[in-house]
Amino acid sequence: MPALTTMLGKALGAAAEHPQGWLPDTVTEKTLAQLRDLGYVPAEPGRPAITLKGRLALLSRPQLNALTTAMSDGRLAPNVAWQTSHRLARWHLVVFKDAAGNSFPDDADTGSGRPVRHAFRTGLGLAVATTAPPRR
Structure with a gap:
């Protein structure tokens, strides 16, 4: 590309x-x-x-990797940097969900502890990930 x-x-x-x-x-x-x-x-x-x-x-390489290596339920891997997940959220490729499955535009991280919401790939994020050429 x-x-x-x-x-x-x-x-x-x-x-x-x-x-x-x-x-x-x-x-x-x-x-x-x-x-x-x-x-x-x-x-x-x-x-x-x-x-x-x-x-x-x-997409940068880390952003593409985050989308293509998401878990089967769409959750991004825990080692994805917050900067990556936030950029993907701005582009509507991921959404943040709480433990009850409610969607939010951010992870609610206050900087004083672990975020209470996790990034999940959206339908659009899945479509982009499946458009990507196979990894070498």
Whole structure:
């Protein structure tokens, strides 16, 4: 997968944070054309949104590993760094759950003890993980 330029990365990052995955209105036609050429947004007319391939292109190796090595119930491994799980949550690829299974946008970590919520892969996170090429 080609490395993202700063402009492409910013556009995809903003789209990944949007609840519907829409690209910002400020994206230039040149950037939009590049994203379409790479398959990171669909070529169809209408409001451009990030594709699974585009979400996959955003992921660092630790973020991808966190998604692809989740437990069978979707819970991320306990050794996943909080920075990784929080970024994945901002991109709607994981959600935090308490012991009762209630979903939250964060882990409720106060810094004075272990977080009371754990990161679980979302349906979108699973779709991105299964889009990833096999690990070598």
